[in-house]
Amino acid sequence: MNDRRLRDPGSAPGEAAADRPGSTGPAVEISGLVKRFGDRTAVDRLDLTLRRGEILALLGPNGAGKTTTVEICEGFTTPDAGTVRVLGLDPVADNDALRRRIGVMLQGGGAYPGARAEEMLRLVAAYAADPIDPDFLLEALGLTEVRRTSYRRLSGGQQQRLALACAVVNRPELVFLDEPTAGLDAHARLVVWELIDRLRADGASVLLTTHLMDEAEELADHVAIIDHGRVVADGTPADLTSTGAENELRFTAPRGLDLSMLVLALPEDYHCTEATPGSYLVIGPMTPQVLATVTAWCAKINVLATDLRVETRSLEDVFLDLTGRALRP
Numbered sequence: 001m002n003d004r005r006l007r008d009p010g011s012a013p014g015e016a017a018a019d020r021p022g023s024t025g026p027a028v029e030i031s032g033l034v035k036r037f038g039d040r041t042a043v044d045r046l047d048l049t050l051r052r053g054e055i056l057a058l059l060g061p062n063g064a065g066k067t068t069t070v071e072i073c074e075g076f077t078t079p080d081a082g083t084v085r086v087l088g089l090d091p092v093a094d095n096d097a098l099r100r101r102i103g104v105m106l107q108g109g110g111a112y113p114g115a116r117a118e119e120m121l122r123l124v125a126a127y128a129a130d131p132i133d134p135d136f137l138l139e140a141l142g143l144t145e146v147r148r149t150s151y152r153r154l155s156g157g158q159q160q161r162l163a164l165a166c167a168v169v170n171r172p173e174l175v176f177l178d179e180p181t182a183g184l185d186a187h188a189r190l191v192v193w194e195l196i197d198r199l200r201a202d203g204a205s206v207l208l209t210t211h212l213m214d215e216a217e218e219l220a221d222h223v224a225i226i227d228h229g230r231v232v233a234d235g236t237p238a239d240l241t242s243t244g245a246e247n248e249l250r251f252t253a254p255r256g257l258d259l260s261m262l263v264l265a266l267p268e269d270y271h272c273t274e275a276t277p278g279s280y281l282v283i284g285p286m287t288p289q290v291l292a293t294v295t296a297w298c299a300k301i302n303v304l305a306t307d308l309r310v311e312t313r314s315l316e317d318v319f320l321d322l323t324g325r326a327l328r329p
C-alpha cells in the first residue's frame, strides 16, 4: 500500500504530535473573535474550531476576514476581543513556544532573496529540533532541479512551493497556509495537495484559506464559509453540499414516454416532466423510495433509464447561495 505519511528516510513515525504541552484538545479554538481596522470590522464575533489532525479550509469572498483571522492565530495581529487558543496556547503571549510547533507559509524571499533555494530551506531547517530532510522536501515538491537557483530567479510557482517547504520543514504540529496554491499551474497544485495530504497523514493539523472550491473539496475535512467577518456555514464538504440539495432526479430514456402512471405512483407534490426530448426530470425531495418508484415504473414499461442521477449542489453553489453573486470590492 502507498505510504502517504510525510516521512523521510530515518525519521520515526508519529513524532510530530508527541507528548508536548497542549497536544490534546483542538488545534485551534476561536471564540467571539473581533478585529477592527479603524471603523472597519474585519472579523466580527467569529467562532471556529480546528480539530487535531484535521484540515480546515476557510472559504470566503475577498475581504471576508480570512487572512486577518489566520494572522491573529499566527500571532502577527492582536485581536480587539474574543479568545484564540492555538495548540492550547495564546498566540501572542506564548508566541516563542508556539513558533517551534507551528508552520507559517510566508510570501516573498524574506531577508535572503539572493540565497539559493536549497540554502534557504537548510537555513530554516537548522533552527528546527527535528527537521524533515530538506532533500526529501525538495524532491516531494518538485524543486530538486532548481535547488541551486537563487530565490529571486525562481518562477512564482517555484517560490511558492519553496515557501511551503520552509513552512513545514520544522515538522510542525499545525500549519497555516494562506492560499497555498494561488497562481500555481495544475501540475504544481497537485504536488502541493499531495504534500498537504501527507501532512495530515503524519498527524499534523492544517488551517488553509482558499478561493478554489475543488481544493476545499479535495483536501478539507471541514469547511467554514466566512462572510463579513463571521462564519455563515460550517461542516464537512459533504454536509454543506447535501443540505437541502437533493430535490431533482434526472434520467435519459426514449422520447415521448407517457408519464401519467409515474405521476400517480409518486407521492403528491412531485412533478415529472420531459425537460428536453428524451431527458426526464422528477422534482421533489429525493428518498430511496422515490428512486425505487421511478425505477419500478421503468421496469414496468420495459424502458432502460440511463444517466439516472440525483442532482446535488456543488460547494460553489453553496458558497454563492450564502455569500451572494455580486462582486466584492
Ligand SMILES: Nc1ncnc2c1ncn2[C@@H]1O[C@H](COP(=O)(O)OP(=O)(O)OP(=O)(O)O)[C@@H](O)[C@H]1O
Pocket (backbone or CB within 6 Å): 037, 040, 041, 042, 060, 061, 062, 063, 064, 065, 066, 067, 068, 069
Ligand atoms: N492592516 C489593515 N488595515 C486596514 N484594513 C485592513 C487591514 N487588513 C485587513 N483589512 C481589511 O479587513 C477586511 C478583511 O481583510 P482580509 O484580508 O482578512 O480578508 P480576506 O478574506 O483574507 O480577503 P481575500 O480573499 O481578498 O484575501 C478587508 O476589508 C480589508 O480591507
